[in-house]
Amino acid sequence: MLRFRGGAWLIAAGIALAGCKEQNRYVPPPPPQVGVAVPEQRDLTRYVTGTGNVSAVNQVDLMARVQGFLQQIGYRDGATVHKGDLLFVIEPQPYEAQLQQAQSDQAGKEAQAKQTDAEYNRQAQLGSRDFASRSNVDTALANRDAARAAVLGAQAATTQAAIQLSYTRVTAPFDGIVTAHLVSVGTLVGGTQPTKLATIMQLDPIWVTFTLSEQDVLRVRASLRRRGIAQVELAKVPVEIGLQDEAGFPHRGTLDYVAPALDPATGTISVRAVFDNADRVLLPGYFAHVRVPIERDPHVLMVPEVALGADQIGRTLLVVDAQDVVQLRHVTVGDTEAGLREITSGIAPGERIVVEGLQRAAPGQKVAPVLRTAAAH
Numbered sequence: 001m002l003r004f005r006g007g008a009w010l011i012a013a014g015i016a017l018a019g020c021k022e023q024n025r026y027v028p029p030p031p032p033q034v035g036v037a038v039p040e041q042r043d044l045t046r047y048v049t050g051t052g053n054v055s056a057v058n059q060v061d062l063m064a065r066v067q068g069f070l071q072q073i074g075y076r077d078g079a080t081v082h083k084g085d086l087l088f089v090i091e092p093q094p095y096e097a098q099l100q101q102a103q104s105d106q107a108g109k110e111a112q113a114k115q116t117d118a119e120y121n122r123q124a125q126l127g128s129r130d131f132a133s134r135s136n137v138d139t140a141l142a143n144r145d146a147a148r149a150a151v152l153g154a155q156a157a158t159t160q161a162a163i164q165l166s167y168t169r170v171t172a173p174f175d176g177i178v179t180a181h182l183v184s185v186g187t188l189v190g191g192t193q194p195t196k197l198a199t200i201m202q203l204d205p206i207w208v209t210f211t212l213s214e215q216d217v218l219r220v221r222a223s224l225r226r227r228g229i230a231q232v233e234l235a236k237v238p239v240e241i242g243l244q245d246e247a248g249f250p251h252r253g254t255l256d257y258v259a260p261a262l263d264p265a266t267g268t269i270s271v272r273a274v275f276d277n278a279d280r281v282l283l284p285g286y287f288a289h290v291r292v293p294i295e296r297d298p299h300v301l302m303v304p305e306v307a308l309g310a311d312q313i314g315r316t317l318l319v320v321d322a323q324d325v326v327q328l329r330h331v332t333v334g335d336t337e338a339g340l341r342e343i344t345s346g347i348a349p350g351e352r353i354v355v356e357g358l359q360r361a362a363p364g365q366k367v368a369p370v371l372r373t374a375a376a377h
Contacts, residue, residue: 035356036320036369037304039347044300044337047291048219050271052210052241054286057274058174058202064090064189066167070197077180081172081200088170088181088197090189095168099161106154113147120144176202201284206277207256208241210290211268223294234258239273241288243281249291251275251282301347302340307355308333317347318354318361320369326354328363 064070072089075081123140172178179199189195212220220237229236234256240249253275262269273290275282282288308331309316319327331346347353352369354361361367 031324031366031368032360033357033368033370034320034354034361035372036352037307037355037372038350039301039303039343039353040340041299041349042302042337042340043296043298044302044335044342045293046295046297046335047293048212048216049289049291050210050212050216052208052273052288052290054282054284054288055207055209056176056201056203056284057205057207058176059199059284060173061199062087062170062178062197064088064167064170064183064195064197066090066095066164067190068092068094068168068188070183070185070187070189073181073185075178078177080177081175083172083174085172086169087172087178087200090168090170092165092168095161095165099158099165102154102158102161106151106158109147109150109154113144113151116140116144116147170197172200174200174202176200203280203283204277205253205274206282206284207272207274208239208253208282208288208290209270209272210288211266212271212292214262214267214269217262217269219294220292226295237292239275239290239292241273241275241290243289244287249289255292300334301343301349302337303343303347303353304355305336305339305341307353307358308341309358317343318358318363319347320352320354320361320367324366324369326361326363326365326367 068091070088071091072086074086074088081087120140120143123136177200179201181198182196183189189197224230224237235254237255239253239255241251241253242249243251253273255271256274257272259270303317307317309318311330313330315331315333317329317331319329321327329346332344334342334344336342352371354367354369355372356370
């Protein structure tokens with residue numbers, strides 16, 4: 001009985017060992033799962049790009065052009081003013097007196113001219129009847145002409161005095177914002193040279209100036225010819241800009257000026273665009289990224305930027321073939337738009353590009369592709 005039980009134990013142990021060997025046999029892991037997307041075909045806008053600076057359309061230093069004590073400041077620092085608004089008053093009393101004196105002198109000269117005119121007419125009539133000598137007539141004529149010249153001089157002096165008086169009132173030459181005043185009430189201004197009182201700037205609209213290379217200028221001109229836009233119709237050419245802290249190019253304006261000649265020292269041309277700026281987001285001195293759309297290409301192949309890699313040869317993409325095997329492709333890239341990069345060569349429409357799990361996709365390895373959309377990445 002004991003022998004039988006021992007034999008049964010040996011048989012059971014053999015069966016168990018056989019089972020363990022079956023369970024420990026190596027089973028290869030499944031192919032790694034990766035996300036793939038078909039290149040998106042879309043219309044792509046071509047741009048020329050550059051960097052520029054924001055500047056005011058109009059900017060003027062307000063100067064004290066006559067000497068006197070500053071009597072009044074008619075605005076609040078940083079305020080928006082309109083053309084003709086009174087900003088500063090320099091004591092006008094001395095210049096009012098000078099104007100009155102000039103007007104008085106002019107009136108005297110005009111009265112004297114009237115008297116010499118009458119005297120000449122009288123001498124001329126007498127001379128025509130031989131009751132006055134030719135010498136008396138000539139003298140009367142000279143006196144009349146001298147009196148008339150004196151009137152002209154007095155009128156000029158009156159005009160000059162009125163101009164000097166007008167300089168005592170400094171007004172806004174255009175709509176804009178006035179900076180903080182640089183002198184206080186009671187300060188003597190306009191001494192030996194004009195005194196700067198403040199600065200006024202027009203901020204709406206506003207300019208952005210930038211430069212383009214010779215190659216970009218040729219591309220823009222070719223684009224204008226294709227679209228039938230003449231050089232004088234610059235306002236039809238859109239320009240987009242973005243500030244340093246802004247994503248993309250949210251501000252849209254139009255070309256305003258193109259320099260007539262290329263700078264031979266830099267090989268660039270100066271260009272200016274104008275933008276509406278009612279909300280005062282754009283301020284003089286800001287740095288701006290600039291782009292000018294020149295053409296739109298249809299059916300361009302685009303892939304997500306994150307799908308691109310690089311090696312010593314250039315840019316690469318991982319492509320999954322019909323057998324779900326990963327291939328390394330060297331590609332040529334072009335412009336970007338909305339997070340997608342143009343592929344000009346190296347792939348064909350409909351091919352599957354690895355866009356997720358790139359670290360799990362090795363060239364020559366079989367994978368389990370899961371379809372994604374290119375625009376989602």
